[in-house]
Amino acid sequence: MKFRTRSIHVGAKPDPATGAVVPPIHTATTFIQPGAGEWGKFDYSRSGSPTRNQVEKTLASLEGGFGALLYASGMAATHGAMMLLKAGDHVVAGSDIYGGTYRLLHKILNRSGIDVTLAPAHDTQAFQAAFQANTKMAWIETIGNPLMTIPDIRAIADYSHSRNALLGIDNTFATPSLVRPLELGADIVMHSATKYLGGHSDCLSGALVVGDEQLFKDLYFTQNATGAVLGPFESFLLGRGIKTLDLRVREQSRSAMLIARWLEQHPKIKRVLYPGLEGHPGHELAKKQMAGVYGAMITFEVDGDLEATKRVCQSTKIFGLAVSLGAVESLIEQPATMSHASYAASDKVRFGITDGLIRISVGLEDPEDLQADLTQAIHAGIA
Numbered sequence: 001m002k003f004r005t006r007s008i009h010v011g012a013k014p015d016p017a018t019g020a021v022v023p024p025i026h027t028a029t030t031f032i033q034p035g036a037g038e039w040g041k042f043d044y045s046r047s048g049s050p051t052r053n054q055v056e057k058t059l060a061s062l063e064g065g066f067g068a069l070l071y072a073s074g075m076a077a078t079h080g081a082m083m084l085l086k087a088g089d090h091v092v093a094g095s096d097i098y099g100g101t102y103r104l105l106h107k108i109l110n111r112s113g114i115d116v117t118l119a120p121a122h123d124t125q126a127f128q129a130a131f132q133a134n135t136k137m138a139w140i141e142t143i144g145n146p147l148m149t150i151p152d153i154r155a156i157a158d159y160s161h162s163r164n165a166l167l168g169i170d171n172t173f174a175t176p177s178l179v180r181p182l183e184l185g186a187d188i189v190m191h192s193a194t195k196y197l198g199g200h201s202d203c204l205s206g207a208l209v210v211g212d213e214q215l216f217k218d219l220y221f222t223q224n225a226t227g228a229v230l231g232p233f234e235s236f237l238l239g240r241g242i243k244t245l246d247l248r249v250r251e252q253s254r255s256a257m258l259i260a261r262w263l264e265q266h267p268k269i270k271r272v273l274y275p276g277l278e279g280h281p282g283h284e285l286a287k288k289q290m291a292g293v294y295g296a297m298i299t300f301e302v303d304g305d306l307e308a309t310k311r312v313c314q315s316t317k318i319f320g321l322a323v324s325l326g327a328v329e330s331l332i333e334q335p336a337t338m339s340h341a342s343y344a345a346s347d348k349v350r351f352g353i354t355d356g357l358i359r360i361s362v363g364l365e366d367p368e369d370l371q372a373d374l375t376q377a378i379h380a381g382i383a
């Protein structure tokens with residue numbers, strides 16, 4: 001079956017007891033067993049629950065993986081992957097990553113004796129140069145954040161394997177609709193499912209998907225032992241969101257392309273970072289890796305000072321001033337003070353996360369309305 005058909009039919013079978021087209025939400029935390037010491041398919045909902053497992057099947061199919069695990073949030077999923085590491089191990093992570101991942105790596109994993117080095121993932125040589133003898137994991141994002149950089153996934157996967165390290169990749173911005181990193185050699189795909197997979201800003205959730213059975217078993221063991229699983233109601237919402245994922249992502253990407261081209265021509269805009277633009281340094285790679293659809297996240301810089309940047313962010317009427325992304329409603333934010341506030345000031349300077357950047361998540365509204373909203377906000381912000 002093709003991607004869209006699988007997103008609707010894999011996992012979500014009609015309920016055999018009633019014929020209901022939408023399977024029920026199973027709220028049970030415990031399950032009757034066939035005998036003492038004999039185990040049925042489900043026993044306790046931390047270890048597995050029908051509603052969660054259905055959506056795990058859908059997502060594994062969409063990413064082309066052996067199996068998927070759903071977590072209470074994207075950060076819980078990333079932490080789940082990082083718990084594969086032990087004291088003395090080292091991580092090489094992209095310099096253009098979500099602020100919360102930066103915080104996990106620098107302020108939590110360091111407590112367990114795990115070191116991290118940041119390096120630009122879009123510069124394959126520089127990224128490889130950051131590997132050490134004890135590097136066990138590389139961690140990148142399919143589309144870097146907030147600078148929209150594009151890493152060569154295949155090259156980084158091959159190099160990581162040559163160094164006996166795993167490649168984990170945060171596929172939140174691209175989704176399996178546009179990129180399937182396991183097919184390009186990555187070992188672990190991570191999602192903040194809170195974003196495009198759920199798609200409606202109403203379901204905090206995370207996921208890991210892997211291609212290898214033993215790796216799946218290791219991650220499952222850790223998840224079951226530590227407990228950050230996704231509850232049944234959120235699992236239901238996530239499964240419902242995934243059914244329309246492909247339509248949403250493609251339509252939102254189409255609007256983003258129009259808006260990026262328009263911003264590029266705007267006299268008050270200094271710089272537009274969007275991989276769909278021919279002038280973007282990662283454009284050719286993105287064209288190959290993303291099958292010609294570039295996602296719905298855009299970062300841009302206005303021709304004005306910090307106050308002007310803030311005024312633009314605060315003047316939109318349709319774009320909501322909020323962190324997060326990937327839902328039907330458009331959002332706007334200032335990465336330096338919002339999504340990437342956790343970066344050390346020196347790392348923000350070093351990696352170009354400047355105060356003048358504005359990041360937008362283009363939603364499903366009519367693109368003409370979005371353009372009109374940005375027009376009036378830029379006008380209000382930069383007198």
Ligand SMILES: Cc1ncc(COP(=O)(O)O)c(C=O)c1O
Nearest residue numbers: 073074075098170172192194205
């Ligand atoms: C790219 C990316 N990765 C991971 C996360 C963390 O996910 P969550 O907020 O679901 O824990 C986010 C959240 O904003 C994100 O944008």
